[in-house]
Amino acid sequence: MSDLVVKSIGIVKNKANKEVLKYSNKDIKLDLDTALNQGSDLIKSKILIKEEYIDCLDGIEDFSHILVFFWTNKVPEKARQLKKVHPAGLRKMPIKGIFATRSPVRPNPIGITTVKLIERKANMLIVEGLDAIDNTPVIDIKPHMPFYDSPVNVKLADWLYKVMDELKKLTQNSDLDDSSNPYSFDIRSHPCIDTRG
Secondary structure (H helix, E strand, O other): OOOOOOOOOEEEEEOOOOOOOOEEEOOOEEEEHHHHHHOOHHHHEEEEHHHHHHHHHOOOOOOOOEEEEEEEEOHHHHHHHHOEHHHHHOOOOOOOOOOOOOOOOOOOEEEEEEEEEEEEEEEEEEEOOOOOOOOOEEEEEEEEEHHOOOOOOOOOOHHHHHHHHHHHHHHHHOOOOOOOOOOOOOOHOOEEOOOOO
């Protein structure tokens, strides 16, 4: 099999300049201060699409939400060799395989986030909710389609609820109000989640 080639179609511009989850000593580590400090800055980002791909945006403004695929280029090559990590960098949690986590440390450091599309201005998309840092290469964009992208009766791993509860507990004493705290919500209340076991 020949090597794959992934092209950057654009770049993220925002005020976030530090990674929240970082490679550290053969695992990942959560930088909680960065997560909380950058939380409000990550609410809005600009995606600057290269001029050669501007025609690809035709019709994107008809959608309220889009999926943004990006290359987490700050992940060092040695981090891409990891097979298991503590979810969310929390040492209290059991080690899990990379493919069972949303860690940015992966063999191919591809990130994906569903974001709200606020506005399109020529080759610039203004979005809300993107968890990529400044100057992250964007590799693809697709419209969010609930009938494809939002399955119902989703079962999550029990340990994921513990991860989210721990993050919520760690951030309760922060200066952020619940609307600015990315960990303040209870994922059990999401309409797609089936908590009946």
